[in-house]
Amino acid sequence: MLEKAAGILECFSPSGGPFRLSELSERAGLPKPTVHRLAADLVRLGWLERSGAQYRLGAKLFELGSLVPHRLDLREAALPFLQDLYEATRETVHLGVRDGMDVVYLERIHGHEALQLPSRIGGTLPLSCTAVGKALLAFSGTELTERLLAEPLPSLTPHSITDPARLRMALEKIQVSGLAYEEQEAAPGVSCIAAPVFSGGTTVAALSVAVPRSRFSPAQLAPAVRTAALGLSRVLRGGA
DSSP states (O other): OHHHHHHHHHTTTTTOOOEEHHHHHHHHTOOHHHHHHHHHHHHHHTSEEEETTEEEEOHHHHHHTTHHHHHHHHHHHHHHHHHHHHHHHOSEEEEEEEETTEEEEEEEEOOSSOOOOSOOTTOEEEGGGSHHHHHHHHTSOHHHHHHHHTSOOOOSSTTSOOOHHHHHHHHHHHHHHSOEEEESSSSTTEEEEEEEEEETTEEEEEEEEEEEGGGOOHHHHHHHHHHHHHHHHHHHTTOO
């Protein structure tokens, strides 16, 4: 999905548009229904703007700069590890990165049991409400943590952490163990475990496994999640 969306965005360079749907379809080499669906998503994200029947680059795309190619490279590097994590657990796995105070999901592989999850590829959720988000937050520096804790914490379910002191304690535990947990904080009946991914000394992403709470077993899931995150970190450091 991201590759196709990036292909649509590349149609606007160097001429910049605006283009009609048929022109975008021809330039991107994609069917009109696919372009229509992806363009609608890009408009919602602020990466494209629509005026009548024409599309042009949106203001937010200029703010993001080179973020899209970077994320595409990260996703390509992560896919083998996501596949391994799925094969090891047969559960839903995620790859996410931080965008401000949110986590953006770059990839999701569905497990063998359908879960009602709010996560979707290209979608965002608050950092504090997800295992991926907390893994990212715990290793992104004290300045970000203090900014987030200074504001009212969002609540997606009755189990979401809204107490700053409780979230701070959770982040401290993540920094020690290298693993983040979520207990029905983003979706009722779903638990999650995540681990951060590093490039050099910087946290660039996090991987997670989401399972029904009834069979959530951190002791069984943790080694697979940790191994996948360490393997991807090693590749990003150029050690593969």
